[in-house]
Amino acid sequence: MKENIKWWQKAVVYQIYPRSFQDSNGDGIGDLQGIRQHLDYIQKLGADVIWLNPVYVSPNLDNGYDIADYEAINHEFGDMQAFDNLLTEAHDRGIKIIMDLVVNHSSDQHPWFIESRSSKDNPKRDFYIWRDAVDGHEPNNWGSFFSGPAWKLDTATNQYYLHLFATGQPDLNWENKTLRDAIYKMMNWWVDKGIDGFRMDVISLISKPDNLPDGPIPVGGTYGDANSIVANGPRVHQYLTEMRQQVLNNSDLMTVGETAGVDIENAKRYSALDASELNMIFQFEHMELDNNPNPALGKWNDQPVDLIKLKANLSKWQTELAGKAWNSLYWNNHDQPRIVSRFGDDSPEFRVVSAKMLATLLHCMQGTPYIYQGEEIGMTNATNYHLEDYNDIEIKNAYDYLVIKEQLIDAQTFLKYVHAKGRDNARTPMQWSANDYAGFSTVQPWLKLNNNYAEINVETALADPDSIFYHYQKLIQLRHELPIFTTGEYLLLDSDDAEVYAYKRLTKDEELLVICNFTKEGQIRLYPIPDAAELLLSNYLDDQHELLRPFEAKIYRFKKI
Template sequence: MTSKTWWKNAVGYQVYPRSFKDSNGDGIGDIRGIIEKLPYLKDLGIDFIWINPIYKSPNVDNGYDISDYESIEPEFGDLNEFKELLQKAHKIGIKVILDLVVNHTSDQHPWFIESKKGKNNPYRDYYLWADASPDKMPNDWKSFSGHSAWTYDKKSGQAYFHVFAAEQPDLNWKNPKVRKAIYKMIRWWLDLEIDGFRMDAISHIQKEPWDFKIKDNPWAPFMNVKGIDKYMSELRDIFNEYSVMTVGEASGVTSRKAINWTDPKRDGYINMIFELEQNVQEGQLGEQRIDPLGFKKVLARWQRDLADGGWNALYVENHDNPRINTVLGNETAQSAKAIAATYMLLCGTPFVYQGQELGMTNYPFTKPEQMDGLNTKKRFEEIIKQGHDPKEAMKIMSHWSRDNARTPMQWSSEINAGFSKGDPWLAINDNYKKINVEKELQDSHSILNFYKKLIALRKNESAFTDGDFELILDNDPNVFAYLRKNSEQEYLVISNLSDGKRTVTLPRKVVQNVWRTKLTNDNTLKISKNMTLQPYAVTVMEKIN
């Protein structure tokens, strides 16, 4: 592994700063809170942290609406505190990557404030404006909210385009001045010696012509559109100057296309991609779960399609999805461990989302006021109008809500889970007295200690970094089993991702070998032709003959 590809043998940790650790009692996590917990992260074994946006923002979308790219939002701290975080993290061997949000800005960004002043303003073309009327938008495209992607401006008789909220106008990447300003900002951060970026919504920066006709996918007009390669190549050339790590949130980039995005031999743009298709849902609204077979098939396809180049980013939780131990597991330590070993030993760079290593679960929301999502109250009223009673409406709205992942980190059994001495900005799950860092550190069989062993195993055994991937038991609906092997080692990972017993018939090439258990949540598991796995049992075994 060269110094330029350090991330291939690394494990990342996603910090959602608002909910990680509050140092000053205002109920909001901050930079000094992250600094305070660096020793915990080092002990966990992670190599880098990805920090969600800490830039100056009106917080319409929790920091993803940026009003100043080179300032820190005061509720998180200031630039000097960030520099201190960077210096202290680097001192103990932890790298730091930041969110890069350049598909759009806040409508409070100085560029947009100028842009709205009129058609002749020099910043008008920094955004995407088109002639419109109150009753007729430039086209019928929808934003990700399901509403029009246009907002009308009465003063100029035009509308501006936004794939997210109206308060997040999209930048015009076709304008060289916009790109020049963005690239200057990127270099500013890289010159501070951050270690890379997670690139938010990066596959949306190119748009189709306004007369593009949608056939089936409502977001096709702004999802990996032809011509994006010019911008991505320019970004790549900057990143290559600094030898940093880049991971793109790139919806619309399929597993087959991802190799062209991530393989340096093919002039790939970035190091890895967060793909969004593995959360294959089944069940009724309000009760959806991840289908284990769909989950397995998607992950296995990405493993195969990137086998000859490129690289995977591995994750099961982030700030936009519910807690995996609720929607794939059964909220026990057993299921949290099975899920962890299953995804973290695939080929790629694993990311752990804060609290995932504790087995944190969804929050039992009972009223809209407990939630923080955009348009929560409006969405609740819409569901009521569809004929659901308030209890059903809350269940439908909250079960897959991103707020489940944003409840504060559970550090201890003290008041407010040790997150804050003030009133937390979002409710803390009542199970914090059972699920918290302090308690799990003291329990050798805890989820947290399992993660520590798992991370160490992954980083110490080369087969998990550069070994081949081979799926076995391909069509079993609940068991995820695979081999990882290189010229020196071979490992078997087999897990039951269901709450029922499963008996499987293992192939001869597995049964004929002798295996030694390296990590498991069920010490009774032994390799045999007809092998029975208890609910959410997982074992990682090394071939010794």
């Protein structure tokens, strides 16, 4: 790629889920002041950017992703002054803040929807997607991402509205230019406040296809697959180009789109290096490799990922976007289980080395890395949860649909799958110390704590120079200091090796060799490493060369011969 590097290409992002980060006022809910209290911690880690999950006014049906007021702060988190203080203090430390933008849908309590549903001739009726019944049923066969139908009958006007997510999250109608202009005005309001960019929630879904055709019904399923019909719709690139012209060109912003159902060709358009739309995207293919073989069960599964498939997928994105578009690099976020429990080994024996291995694998690739709160200390999935402990609407709806209604699996199997894949695994409160309530709060938190916080916490990590935290810190330093991490070509080695993931990063002058053992067994591998090679970083204290110990990860740097 060209040497015209943008700031966000060298940046590392730290994602904060405010509700679970730090409670500063003793109500059991994290807040903006709590984030301010830990800015020095984020600075110590070395992150350049904070991605803030939604902090807007919301009834919290989907924990803030159902927004009732885009220009006001949820009182649980503080107020606009608290936000302004956070932004100022972050900037004082050289840390940027990007906001979560949720404009595929709003809350059903947003004033726009309240007006829209009041009558068929209301000026805001067309801000949302309304349709008549077809043969006494929903307008089409689409299923919601949160289980059940994607349509809700509103008795006031006897029409259905579309909700690809929860019933309280009606989809906005991007065909309406007045709506789009209102969204751009709101975005510019935030840009004028001084924020540094946007993470755009399910942005690939904003353009619905004409006539809203039925979707294919998965084997064993009841409803049509809406994602295959809606994702990357006919005018999505037109809308994002318009957004670029109306908002994104007004400041030096960082933009990342969450793009469900994206393919390589669309990704090249969304995140082209010419910045005609967005800077980068989140794709989900590598996060869907361990889905259930039964399509009717979707993501609900507890089987390990196939390393050969993982290699092939990550390598596809590395090579196909190279020089054309930009990657986002992530293992964790608020919608994904903890990676050390998922792709690593969270046992006491191997948790630390496997977490470091996974970090090494990801952060040496080309793209902008994202670290989700707690990832840097190796937080794990919460296996101390029972079904009644979960808060997540996706889990609750899936239980009602898969276990109660369709009886596709029993409750015990479902709980096992939720322990492996449930979103609340990421949302358990941040584990700051071994003190009461993990140092997150002085009272019982809004969501049950993971019961291993006495052993796994920030205080312990900072006191141990060999901790996962300091491994992440070193990886971030390397990305900041060595251009090859940003500009180097990616080359996969031994694509059929089912135990070890090895690849190179190449420039005209030097090479990086990254070796990661994905197993808890020792492996022997011979890679051509010059005698003058420098071992940049490892998760073991010595180098035994061709012997790879359990979950060992090594980065070698050497000049090209």
